[in-house]
Amino acid sequence: MTIRIDGLEKRYGSVVALRGIDLEIPGGGIVGLLGPNGAGKTTLVEIMEGLREPTRGSVSVLGLDPTTQARRLKERIGVQLQSTSIPLDLTPAEVLGLYASFYPRSRPIDEGLEQVGLEAKRKALVRNLSGGQRQRLALGMALIHEPELLILDEPTTGLDPVARRGIHEVIRQYRASGHSVILTTHYIEEAELLCDRVIVIRAGEVVADGTPFQLIAKAEGVSTLWIAFSGPFDPAPLVKAGATPHGVEGNHHRFVTRDPAAAVVALGDILRGQEVSLVDLRMKRPTLEDVYLELVGGDADGEPGEEE
Numbered sequence: 001m002t003i004r005i006d007g008l009e010k011r012y013g014s015v016v017a018l019r020g021i022d023l024e025i026p027g028g029g030i031v032g033l034l035g036p037n038g039a040g041k042t043t044l045v046e047i048m049e050g051l052r053e054p055t056r057g058s059v060s061v062l063g064l065d066p067t068t069q070a071r072r073l074k075e076r077i078g079v080q081l082q083s084t085s086i087p088l089d090l091t092p093a094e095v096l097g098l099y100a101s102f103y104p105r106s107r108p109i110d111e112g113l114e115q116v117g118l119e120a121k122r123k124a125l126v127r128n129l130s131g132g133q134r135q136r137l138a139l140g141m142a143l144i145h146e147p148e149l150l151i152l153d154e155p156t157t158g159l160d161p162v163a164r165r166g167i168h169e170v171i172r173q174y175r176a177s178g179h180s181v182i183l184t185t186h187y188i189e190e191a192e193l194l195c196d197r198v199i200v201i202r203a204g205e206v207v208a209d210g211t212p213f214q215l216i217a218k219a220e221g222v223s224t225l226w227i228a229f230s231g232p233f234d235p236a237p238l239v240k241a242g243a244t245p246h247g248v249e250g251n252h253h254r255f256v257t258r259d260p261a262a263a264v265v266a267l268g269d270i271l272r273g274q275e276v277s278l279v280d281l282r283m284k285r286p287t288l289e290d291v292y293l294e295l296v297g298g299d300a301d302g303e304p305g306e307e308e
């Protein structure tokens with residue numbers, strides 16, 4: 001088990017930031033922590049990294065206690081904090097060299113630069129790198145000692161979609177070598193694309209945990225179908241299957257339903273039993289974003305409450 005957390009509680013004075021978190025994270029894969037501002041994500045990852053102490057409960061990371069074995073843990077995990085300050089007057093090669101010197105073992109600097117796609121910038125000054133290149137360098141700093149576990153706090157915040165994809169590629173390659181990644185993000189689409197498992201935290205508690213597919217499947221969300229037929233048709237089979245007509249858009253009849261599989265079966269019945277053929281069918285299923293808003297919606301601010 002890469003991470004095991006039992007009954008974790010963290011208080012800052014009277015604010016309860018984490019209230020009884022239990023988690024088991026086996027090795028391999030990318031785990032995304034999602035949640036509104038103030039939900040407790042940074043508190044949770046920084047406890048895993050040994051930077052903050054739990055108030056109550058136990059935490060084991062790679063078999064080590066982050067509070068009492070922080071030094072040994074540091075050599076085995078790679079960490080990117082929410083804001084990493086990188087010396088501006090050094091080159092990426094110098095920065096990675098500096099970070100490599102902190103560890104007993106590390107990979108060659110050229111390999112480190114290549115891993116994050118910065119070979120061409122090895123001699124540029126950090127101050128002249130773009131935001132995306134700096135984020136990749138920060139990732140290179142976290143990876144230089146070939147850690148077994150990578151913990152990233154909002155690694156793509158503020159980046160454009162192309163730069164974000166560059167970061168995703170580095171993270172995927174790292175996963176491909178069998179290692180584990182834990183990351184926090186506010187980009188739900190990123191979690192859906194990148195993560196094998198998504199954990200949603202709200203006000204210091206886990207409110208959902210599963211693969212993106214499992215979370216979407218569990219959601220209450222409705223699917224929309226747009227169906228175009230060659231002529232007039234009787235929607236009764238669709239309505240009987242639980243689909244509600246929602247008007248017409250161009251040639252398409254729109255239906256909403258919580259059971260899209262039943263609607264597709266009913267569509268087959270219409271095509272077999274009525275004198276029409278199908279011209280077009282489009283479907284929109286709920287996304288992870290719909291599920292997320294269902295879970296934390298109306299709570300734009302996920303701040304935990306005061307002690308009860």
Ligand code: ATP
Nearest residue numbers: 012017035036037038039040041042043044303304
């Ligand atoms: P964000 O998405 O905005 O980064 P988060 O989910 O990472 O938020 P945390 O930063 O862990 O949330 O904060 C959780 C709660 O704990 C918030 O109410 C925050 O104000 C509080 N908190 C965090 N750090 C401290 C601290 N050092 N002292 C006091 N309260 C803190």
